[in-house]
Amino acid sequence: MAIRSRKRFGQNFLTDANIIQQIVSAINPAPTDHILEIGPGRGAITNLLVGSCHLDLVEIDRDLVERLETLYPGVTIYSEDILKFDFSRLRSPAPIRIVGNLPYNISTPLLFKLFSHSERIEDLTFMLQLEVVDRITAQPSSKNYGRLSIMSQYHCDAEKLFQIPSSAFTPRPKVESALIRLTPRRNPTLVANDLELLGQILVAAFSKRRKTVRNALASHLSGEDLQRLNIDTGLRPENLSPDDYVRCANYLSNK
Ligand code: SAM
Numbered sequence: 124m125a126i127r128s129r130k131r132f133g134q135n136f137l138t139d140a141n142i143i144q145q146i147v148s149a150i151n152p153a154p155t156d157h158i159l160e161i162g163p164g165r166g167a168i169t170n171l172l173v174g175s176c177h178l179d180l181v182e183i184d185r186d187l188v189e190r191l192e193t194l195y196p197g198v199t200i201y202s203e204d205i206l207k208f209d210f211s212r213l214r215s216p217a218p219i220r221i222v223g224n225l226p227y228n229i230s231t232p233l234l235f236k237l238f239s240h241s242e243r244i245e246d247l248t249f250m251l252q253l254e255v256v257d258r259i260t261a262q263p264s265s266k267n268y269g270r271l272s273i274m275s276q277y278h279c280d281a282e283k284l285f286q287i288p289s290s291a292f293t294p295r296p297k298v299e300s301a302l303i304r305l306t307p308r309r310n311p312t313l314v315a316n317d318l319e320l321l322g323q324i325l326v327a328a329f330s331k332r333r334k335t336v337r338n339a340l341a342s343h344l345s346g347e348d349l350q351r352l353n354i355d356t357g358l359r360p361e362n363l364s365p366d367d368y369v370r371c372a373n374y375l376s377n378k
Contacts, residue, residue, distance in 0.1 A: 128235040130296055132184050132348050133226025137167040139291035149284050150222050150248050151178040157215040159367040161205050162221035181205045210240050218245040227252045241307035256283050265366050270325040273365045279305040313369045321372040328360035
């Protein structure tokens, strides 16, 4: 039977049994884990998680929720949009683990939402568009480095686990995917006093990534400010480390 798939919910279902097994081995569920799966769909990953941990599901597509309720009678299923989900409803004394083969259109806003709850999260294991994984893990001075790399690496240690070919899905997406693990950093070396300000500085810097830092950050910091921060004003925004940007934001918030 053909699999019905709703494009607006980014439904590309995993159908390659070996890849599904590899993903679940990477998650490595334990009986004491409380795992939240986002977008279980037709249950490709869920089938191998259920029974091996405490599992909750969040799925936006009501038709799929009905199916999931029949398949997994003991599991709590939230029939909701994860972008509107209130994480305090998950009654778990310990930080939770979050997994999912994410719809590509919500991955960036979802990551930013999850970063703001990182104290409640043990780790995130997500399948994302390869390009997004490369942006998250990019190092300074590389072409993929930008706002997403800096915010992700400020909040989490990020590890690209493995690539997944588009042939592993039905229907087959136009892009390649990769599995990534993000582990919230409990003791960051440098703490940002004002995350919103850090975000604003990053938007300014990377909307003008071809300019020098001096020009790109002119609306926030003068050349003198940058010198005080020991930042070479001739560098480009992509040459600064995440810590450099946190230092800029803290300097401004203390001023
Ligand atoms: N986990 C399944 C698999 O691997 O085959 C399905 C993955 S499919 C790429 C994405 C799933 O997320 C779909 O089931 C879709 O309905 C669901 N979804 C899309 N947007 C969502 C949202 N905002 N909140 C919760 N679930 C969502």
